[in-house]
Amino acid sequence: MTTLVYKQAATGALTGLALGDALGYPTEFSDVPRIEARFGPWRRLDLPTPALVTDDTQMTLALGRGIRTAMDRGVLEPEGTADAVRREFIAWNRSPENNRAPGNTCLRACALLEHADRPWQDASQIHSKGCGANMRVAPLGLAPGLSDEQRAGAAQLQSALTHGHPTALAASDLTAHAVRLLAQGAEPAGLIGLLRSYALENRSLYHERWLGDLWRRAQDPSPEQFIARGWDECLAILDRLQHAVGTVSPEADPCLATGEGWIAEEALATGLLCFLLFTDEPLTALRRAACTSGDSDSIACLAGAFAGAYLGADAWPGEWADRIEYRSDLLTLGALWDA
Template structure:
């Protein structure tokens, strides 16, 4: 067994920790501090950020929901709300968390319906950076996986592009975990986006679309998928003539918003499919949201290559490594 779930969860945490010190810096500043990007070392101690913290929160909520029976929106929303509020109140929530997550989780804490807490005008990357567990958990139908990916986004980031990018990210992780060839991945993702372009998961999202000003639920969700399709075009163009020594953000965006974080993280992985540490280092040495980009790169690389992709001298130092491996073992089994 390649242990795809373990590889993906450990990989995303390693990318998160590697990109933590470089976030908010441009590439020249990173090179001046860290030296050549291909030789970047994992910080010691290897602290994670809110990216992995919220991935673990989602993992716990998803485990609780599936332990209680068939996964559905109400069964997922209740434990997920509790986990997100616990994260919001945690003293460890001091790793430069995003404003959208903070505002939405505060509103969730007050007991407001999640639809009122959702920040419908935010498509920040805070939802799809944490969605990998939805792509890794076994036994879900396509409808459950898409609905869960979008609902976990909607609790904080209710913009249609945040929903679509979270769904697309979970789908990419799932495809790679199941053995899809990386060379055909972009084509598979484009097909998935076209197939789902007008699919509004009303069972999971309720009347969220009415808070956006769109004319219909189909128009609402299509707006998000269209932005994802646009960035997939940019990704396909970048892969036609890849430039490993050039900042990937110049091709697919700086990653502060959902669709760009997805595409730039995927670009770093696809440029170095068989060199996962090089992929992480390239993702961490970027001018944008380096920890989130590298987090996504690690999730993709680990899902594709499995747990043995990561050297023990790195994995043994990652913060919360035991809990990450616990979830990996659960879902790999």
């Protein structure tokens, strides 16, 4: 807890996430040569003016507000968490500010969540493992006072409200765990090993208290086999990440090593790769993540969350942090969870 307070890990992670999102917003859907032709060399990529974010940051804030509401009611538990986060996701979907090219999975699921007479599991897009679930999960790596079971269960539940594929669940859990480890001071050099151990320990653990009968909507014969399918894909991408960290050139497009990030496990791995290539150069990590051929804003927002959790709020220069959209909302949540 002392480490979290001293370096303001929550403020650092949330600010870094939003900065990465804004930096990658104008580069998404372009390849590296086109990005550099338009914006110049990737190491000089500058924060746009205005520094607008995408649905990645908007949904991170929605999740953060939902978790705050659920925790204000007492102990974080499944029913209260699902209710509070469901309400925030519906409000986001209705908002006129939801005009930043959000993913179809989130739009479909949030529309279905409007049916209050139906369980949330009916809204879950069981075959979707897009990165929309784990790009927003950082608040659950930052909120203090949660048990391992609460943190993992809530991370998977918030994913399942929209993205129900087991890999989306596992990648969200793993992303939140990575943020938590870095906020607590874990050394980046050992991070992949810690994540691999966590994945192996949880490979056949289905959080029924949090997920209910979600697994029955897939084709797996048991809940354990359902969730293991997701963890196995995460373990495979961690192997690719481990190889990439020791072999890729920082000048190469990270997507060539760990994937373009449109799916959950690749977004996690490529965001981590950008962070691990430049652990003490947070702006360089963001620039590398934003200048990629894949889902640049989501990759960069994850890289920013990891860097900010590890280095704290001072990682980000004031001339960037002060200009980011939703700055007040980010600071409010950060201040709540830094303390």
